[in-house]
Structures are given as C-alpha cells and as structure tokens.
Amino acid sequence: MLNIVNRTKYSDLKEYYPLLEEYYYKTLKVLKLKDEYDLSVIICGPITIKRINRDYRNKDAVTDVISFAFQDSDDGYEYEDSIELGDIFINRNRVYSQAEEYAHSVKREFVFLFVHGLLHLLGYDHMNKEDEKKMFAIQKKVIGDLA
Numbered sequence: 001m002l003n004i005v006n007r008t009k010y011s012d013l014k015e016y017y018p019l020l021e022e023y024y025y026k027t028l029k030v031l032k033l034k035d036e037y038d039l040s041v042i043i044c045g046p047i048t049i050k051r052i053n054r055d056y057r058n059k060d061a062v063t064d065v066i067s068f069a070f071q072d073s074d075d076g077y078e079y080e081d082s083i084e085l086g087d088i089f090i091n092r093n094r095v096y097s098q099a100e101e102y103a104h105s106v107k108r109e110f111v112f113l114f115v116h117g118l119l120h121l122l123g124y125d126h127m128n129k130e131d132e133k134k135m136f137a138i139q140k141k142v143i144g145d146l147a
Contacts, residue, residue, distance in 0.1 A: 001037075001038045001039075001082070002020060002021050002024050002039060002040075002041065003038070003039070003040040003041070004017050004020065004040070004041045004043070005040060005041070005042045005043070006043045007042055007043060007044045007045070007048065008043055008044060008045050008092050010092060013043060013092060013095065013106075013110055016106075016107055016110050016111070019107065019110070019111055020041060020110075020111065020114050023111050023114060023115055023118075023142060023143070024039075024114075024118065026142055027115055027118055027119070027122075027138075027142050030138060030141050030142050031122065031138070033122070036082050036083055037082060037083050037084075037085045038082045038083070038084045038085065039084070039085040039086060039087065039088065039118070039121060040086075040087045040088070041087075041088045041090060041114060041117075042087055042088070042089045042090070043090050043092050044089055044090070044091060044092065045091065045092060045093060046062045046091055046093050046094070048089070049062060049063055049064075049066060049089055049091040049094075050062045050063075052066055052089060053066060056068075062091065062094070063091065063094070064090070064091050064094035064095075064098060064113055065088065065089065065090050065091065065094075065113040065114075065116055065117045066088075066089045066117075067086060067087070067088050067089075067117040067118075067120035067121050068086045068087045068088075068089075069085065069086040069120060069121045069123070070084050070085060070086040071083070071085065071086070071121075071123070085118075085121040085122070086121045088114065088117035088118065088120075088121065089117075090110070090113050090114065090117065094113075095109050095110050095113065096109075107146070108143070108146045111143060111146055112139070112143055112146075115139055115142050115143055116139060119135055119138060119139065124138065
C-alpha cells in the first residue's frame with residue numbers, strides 16, 4: 001500500500017499521485033517482486049528536507065529526495081500480509097526546479113524521484129559505479145520514455 005502525505009501548502013502535485021501508484025506496481029513488476037509492501041511518500045519543502053538531511057545524514061544541504069528504509073534498521077516491521085518498507089521524502093521545490101533544469105516535465109521528475117527513492121527502500125544504491133549502473137538501469141527500464 002502506498003500512502004502519500006503532502007506536508008506543503010501546495011496541492012499542485014496531487015494530479016500525479018495516481019502515477020506514483022502506477023509506477024510503484026511497475027517497479028515491482030520489473031523487479032519480479034510481489035505486492036506485499038507498505039510505504040509512505042511525504043511531499044515536503046526545502047526547509048524540512050534540509051533539516052532531515054542534516055539530522056540524519058550529516059549533510060547540511062537541501063536535496064531532492066531522501067529515503068528511510070525500515071528494513072535497514074532494527075525498527076523494520078513485517079506483518080502477516082505486508083512489509084513496511086519505509087518513507088520517501090520528496091522536495092516539492094526540487095521537483096519543479098529539476099524538471100526545468102533537465103528540460104523535462106514535472107510529471108516525469110516527480111515519478112523519477114519516487115522511483116529512485118523506492119529503489120533505495122528496496123535495497124538498491126549508487127555508492128559505487130557497479131551499483132550505480134545497476135540501479136540506474138532499473139530506473140530507466142521502469143520509467144522508460146515518460147514525458
């Protein structure tokens with residue numbers, strides 16, 4: 001189950017919420033995983049994501065997306081019918097600025113940041129070239145040519 005929480009005063013990304021669910025299932029299909037996960041997407045602003053980045057990653061900077069995988073900690077939850085994956089925080093302002101910077105749609109950037117965060121929750125990373133190549137190939141396969 002995908003839970004989306006908007007912690008901003010804006011509702012402009014709401015029209016894309018169904019796409020997040022669609023790409024959640026598409027990611028699971030590409031990875032050949034069962035639909036047995038619960039996760040939350042929190043849409044926030046730059047101040048919130050900077051604080052989270054500083055407090056939990058020791059990086060005092062605004063970023064676009066941060067994932068907290070519950071399975072990476074002792075707080076991981078498994079229920080009879082689902083596994084709590086964790087939380088994905090997406091910086092609303094970066095969705096817009098990066099869409100403009102990379103010359104693609106807000107829809108594509110929002111979905112990209114979600115899929116990127118979801119892959120982190122599922123254990124993928126890009127800390128070295130080999131892992132980056134694998135993770136980015138999956139992202140490309142899932143997102144395809146989304147405009």
